[in-house]
Each structure stands twice: as structure tokens, then as C-alpha cells.
Amino acid sequence: MPGRAAPRRSARAEPDAVPENARTGPATIPIDHFEKKLWPIQEMRRNMEYLDLSSYEYLEFPIPMCSIGWLGHEHGVQDAGAPPPAATDLEQLKAASWPEVSLTLGWHECEFCPKGSTFKGNGEYHYYMKNGDVYSAPMMITHYVEEHAYRPPVEFMEQLKEIGELDWDWRAERLAKILLDESEDLISRSRGIVDLANWKDSRTLDALKRAAQDEELADIAGDEIGRSLGLLLDCEFAADLHIEDFSDFVRFGISQTRREATVPGQPGVC
Numbered sequence: 001m002p003g004r005a006a007p008r009r010s011a012r013a014e015p016d017a018v019p020e021n022a023r024t025g026p027a028t029i030p031i032d033h034f035e036k037k038l039w040p041i042q043e044m045r046r047n048m049e050y051l052d053l054s055s056y057e058y059l060e061f062p063i064p065m066c067s068i069g070w071l072g073h074e075h076g077v078q079d080a081g082a083p084p085p086a087a088t089d090l091e092q093l094k095a096a097s098w099p100e101v102s103l104t105l106g107w108h109e110c111e112f113c114p115k116g117s118t119f120k121g122n123g124e125y126h127y128y129m130k131n132g133d134v135y136s137a138p139m140m141i142t143h144y145v146e147e148h149a150y151r152p153p154v155e156f157m158e159q160l161k162e163i164g165e166l167d168w169d170w171r172a173e174r175l176a177k178i179l180l181d182e183s184e185d186l187i188s189r190s191r192g193i194v195d196l197a198n199w200k201d202s203r204t205l206d207a208l209k210r211a212a213q214d215e216e217l218a219d220i221a222g223d224e225i226g227r228s229l230g231l232l233l234d235c236e237f238a239a240d241l242h243i244e245d246f247s248d249f250v251r252f253g254i255s256q257t258r259r260e261a262t263v264p265g266q267p268g269v270c
């Protein structure tokens with residue numbers, strides 16, 4: 001976890017909001033499960049600094065994205081000095097900055113914190129906009145805004161105001177297709193699993209259920225499948241979902257999401 005008080009979502013469900021059937025997963029997963037999957041640690045050692053609105057290229061990803069908030073020493077805190085975001089805009093950014101995706105084994109430390117109080121992160125947030133744009137930011141983006149006067153691009157902040165339920169589109173189609181494509185390697189198939197839950201659609205549920213039945217895929221990405229399923233549990237089309245039918249890893253992911261889930265009405269929940 002981050003080394004200092006992390007900027008987190010402001011509205012979280014109380015523990016009582018976690019359905020009893022979502023608590024049936026294991027409390028922890030053995031560390032070797034994580035060591036054999038996800039993004040190899042050497043990927044964390046590549047360049048992590050990109051200009052705002054440049055094409056995302058940190059990791060391979062099936063959907064084109066724009067980079068925002070990938071700060072480093074070469075370009076410094078981009079757009080620092082611009083007026084601070086309104087409190088409502090900051091809350092909107094925090095609310096949209098969830099769930100974390102593309103988690104890595106390595107951690108990236110904030111390059112702007114004084115020594116001894118370093119903030120660090122190991123994942124990203126992906127923001128799927130209604131107009132088809134997708135943005136990727138390191139999970140430290142809200143820390144950069146609050147602690148280092150970083151100002152995200154105006155067009156991104158404006159689009160955040162419209163963020164919400166998405167209609168099934170080519171992005172969802174591509175993520176679902178790759179997830180179920182057995183000719184793709186397992187890492188590529190697993191990269192968009194959590195992102196797919198941005199579409200609260202029965203086609204998302206079908207794809208996740210089929211993925212959970214793929215033993216090889218579920219072995220390395222069962223918890224991601226569960227995290228994504230956890231975002232659909234409140235949807236009407238998921239009423240017949242039986243959590244007890246899934247593996248421990250999938251149920252672990254479901255319980256993880258349900259612990260983190262925000263109140264209904266926030267992005268990311270039905």
C-alpha cells in the first residue's frame with residue numbers, strides 16, 4: 001500500500017453493505033499466485049514519464065488510450081501553477097479513479113515527495129469516456145493533484161463530468177473478444193478483465209463466466225475475473241449468479257471488490 005495517507009475515494013460502502021455471499025472467498029491468496037502472473041516486474045523499470053495526452057504506451061493494452069499524469073523529472077509536474085481544480089472536480093476525479101487496474105509487482109515512488117515521506121503506487125486507473133476516449137493515469141494521479149499542484153488536462157476534467165453508464169460499444173466488444181480468444185496469450189487475455197466491467201451488460205457477465213471456466217486463465221487471473229464480477233453483482237441480469245460455483249481465486253476477487261465498492265450511483269456499480 002502507499003507509504004503515506006493515500007488519496008482515496010471519498011464514499012465507500014459500509015461493511016454491512018457487503019453481501020453475505022460475497023464473503024465466502026478466502027481472506028488471502030498465496031503470494032506465489034501473484035508472482036506467476038500479471039505484469040512482469042521488469043515492465044515496471046521502463047520509462048514511466050509521458051507527456052499529457054500522448055498515446056499510452058507503458059504496457060500493451062488492446063484499447064488505444066491517452067496518457068495523463070505520468071509525471072517524472074524530465075517534464076516535471078505538468079501544468080503546475082494553473083488554478084487548482086474546484087472541490088467538486090477533485091471529488092469527481094477521486095470518484096472516477098477506481099478500480100485499480102494493471103497492477104504490477106513493483107512499486108513506483110513519487111519523484112516529487114521529499115525523502116522519507118515517499119508516496120508510491122503500483123497500478124493504473126482507466127477512465128472510459130462516453131465519447132469513446134479512454135485515458136490512463138498512474139494510481140498516483142490524485143496524490144499529484146493534491147500534493148504537487150498537478151493539473152490534469154482541461155478536456156479530461158470536462159469529460160469526467162459526463163462519465164457514467166456506458167452503452168456496449170467497440171471497446172467492450174474488443175475486450176470481451178480478446179478475453180475469450182484462446183489463440184491469444186494468457187497475459188494479453190487478462191489485461192482488460194477489470195476494464196470490461198465498465199459495461200454493465202449481460203454480455204460482460206457471459207464473457208466473465210466463460211473466462212472463469214477456463215482453468216488456465218482462471219489460474220492466473222481468477223481474482224481479476226472476480227473483481228470484475230463483483231462490479232456486476234447488483235445488476236438485474238446477475239440475479240442468478242451463484243458465487244459458490246466459482247473458484248477460491250474468483251471469490252477472493254469478488255469479495256475484494258465488494259469491500260471497496262462505493263455507494264450505488266457512483267461510477268463502477270450498478
Ligand SMILES: [Zn+2]
Binds near residue numbers: 110119147148
Ligand atoms: Zn509525492
